[in-house]
Amino acid sequence: MCDVRKSVVRLVVMGLAAGVFSGALATANAQKNKKQQHARRETNASREARIQRTINYTYSHRWEVFGGGGYLRFRSGDYLKKNNEVTWATAANYYLNPKFAIVGDVRGSFGNAHPLLNNDNFQSQAPNPQINEYTFMGGANYRFYAKEKVALSLEGLGGVGWGIFSGGAKGLTGPQIGIWQDGFKPAFSVGLNVDYNVYPNIAVRFTPTYVATTFSSLNVTTNKSTGVIQNNLGFNAGIVYRFGHK
8 A cells, every 4th residue: 555655656756857847948938049049130131231231321322423335316308218227325423312303414325327219329329328426415313213233213204306417328319319417406305313232432324214205307309498407216234333422
């Protein structure tokens, strides 16, 4: 009988010990999980703070300078097919705040026009004359999306376009082969800048762009000029360098 009681007491003590040990283990695991969650929250918070510091640093530069090249589909005459042109482009942005900037922009375009098909003499003399256009514009830029790696901005520009259309006409004038007159005319442009930040002060930019020029044609019979709007689409791509912190 005594042995039975001892066995029962032993079992009870072992059960209590197992219960205490299980409770302690559960408490330890709970504390460990709580510490891990806290550490994870601290890590996420540190990461978000680091990203925000990078964003603030990236878009606190006063100046952005862009240089690159691209493509333009240009209308070279009233009755001519559009031609492909290679372009170069430069721009400087001065930021008044992280979103708004004043822009100065200079571009050049080079291509070969398609002269009037029904003028055999002129076409054989200048089959694919080279034409050049330059634009000198200024305007504003609005950065509406700014993250650690990507930024998007819209820009609107206005100024003057300089057309050189007779240089490759082999002694003929531009109007004689159906191309615009040489000279200076108003020009406008709208573009969307897509920037991928390689470093906080260096980005790769791609800009789909619309360019409106207003070069005029000349009626060789009446010797009167007629101005029209040329709607031209293209893109520019290149490198952006930022400098000058606020």
